[in-house]
Amino acid sequence: MCLVYRVFACFIALVLPLVAQARCGGVDLRQSLSPSARAALQAELATIPFANGLFWHAHKNGRDIYIVGTQHSGDPRMRQIMRQIGPTLRKADLVLLEVTTAQIRAGLPPEQEKALVTLPPNTSLAKLLGPKDWATLSQQLAHRQISAQAVQTLQPWAASDLLASHRNCAQRSWRAWGRQRGLDDRIERHAMRRSIPVAGLEKTEAGLVALNSLPLRDQIQLLRMELHSQTTEANLTTTLSAAYFEGQFSEGRIVSNWAIYRDLDTPRSEVSRLLSAQNERLLDQRTQAWIGQIQHYDVPHLFIAVGAAHLPGRNGLLTLLQQGGWSVSEMPK
Numbered sequence: 001m002c003l004v005y006r007v008f009a010c011f012i013a014l015v016l017p018l019v020a021q022a023r024c025g026g027v028d029l030r031q032s033l034s035p036s037a038r039a040a041l042q043a044e045l046a047t048i049p050f051a052n053g054l055f056w057h058a059h060k061n062g063r064d065i066y067i068v069g070t071q072h073s074g075d076p077r078m079r080q081i082m083r084q085i086g087p088t089l090r091k092a093d094l095v096l097l098e099v100t101t102a103q104i105r106a107g108l109p110p111e112q113e114k115a116l117v118t119l120p121p122n123t124s125l126a127k128l129l130g131p132k133d134w135a136t137l138s139q140q141l142a143h144r145q146i147s148a149q150a151v152q153t154l155q156p157w158a159a160s161d162l163l164a165s166h167r168n169c170a171q172r173s174w175r176a177w178g179r180q181r182g183l184d185d186r187i188e189r190h191a192m193r194r195s196i197p198v199a200g201l202e203k204t205e206a207g208l209v210a211l212n213s214l215p216l217r218d219q220i221q222l223l224r225m226e227l228h229s230q231t232t233e234a235n236l237t238t239t240l241s242a243a244y245f246e247g248q249f250s251e252g253r254i255v256s257n258w259a260i261y262r263d264l265d266t267p268r269s270e271v272s273r274l275l276s277a278q279n280e281r282l283l284d285q286r287t288q289a290w291i292g293q294i295q296h297y298d299v300p301h302l303f304i305a306v307g308a309a310h311l312p313g314r315n316g317l318l319t320l321l322q323q324g325g326w327s328v329s330e331m332p333k
Contacts, residue, residue, distance in 0.1 A: 099202060141163075
């Protein structure tokens with residue numbers, strides 16, 4: 001079942017993205033919406049600035065920025081997007097990604113990485129979850145041939161990700177190295193073949209820091225929901241992926257958010273609160289930090305490729321650019 005951060009970035013944001021394809025048995029949940037649900041969807045979309053669209057242009061004082069929303073995991077349909085953005089990409093003076101391949105390969109010092117994914121001393125998941133939920137987690141891990149003892153000291157978000165990653169039938173890789181590469185990787189390779197400079201908007205650990213900043217009580221609540229929900233992850237990820245390639249990404253996010261954890265007794269207000277808390281840390285705060293980096297690069301033609309979830313909304317990249325005096329418009333398809 002797709003955990004909350006993956007709903008944002010199945011695309012993702014972000015940092016732990018995986019997208020299951022239709023071959024995994026998932027269905028696009030938008031196709032079964034009732035007329036009233038479709039009306040509610042359109043009403044919610046109307047409140048979101050720059051709700052849909054993947055490829056955008058911003059102009060200010062003779063400078064041009066081209067922004068594409070990416071899906072980090074591989075899909076053969078990426079070829080069509082590359083054909084659309086290729087001519088613009090080839091004119092870029094600089095390409096900015098969330099992080100570059102060189103950053104990913106360099107990794108983090110072991111002690112720093114350990115500090116970001118493990119609990120404070122004298123704390124364990126068994127203590128935080130309690131006997132019943134710890135037994136449930138141990139059983140689910142055993143089915144995946146993972147030792148419960150090995151995850152005792154992990155941050156709850158990391159344990160949730162571990163569960164979800166072993167359930168997901170999509171290719172498991174941060175940037176989908178291999179035959180079907182994610183859009184970020186394709187863009188970076190395209191730029192490097194043409195000697196276009198490439199840089200990262202943030203440090204390698206930024207995503208981990210964002211996840212780690214969620215209060216432990218909220219992380220535990222999310223892990224408990226992950227343990228007990230039977231929501232079909234393939235449906236959520238298929239919905240997001242289908243919406244992404246249609247250029248209707250916000251539609252996919254809204255419908256997936258409606259569906260996630262729907263089978264639990266958890267009040268929807270609490271689910272919404274947790275989704276918002278994740279959104280603030282994984283999307284809003286990181287996107288805001290990127291604005292300073294973007295302003296730092298004073299080049300005539302700048303090309304930016306970041307997770308599609310970072311583009312729309314009141315705190316999205318396109319709105320922040322517009323507030324900074326840039327004129328923003330969607331690129332022709």
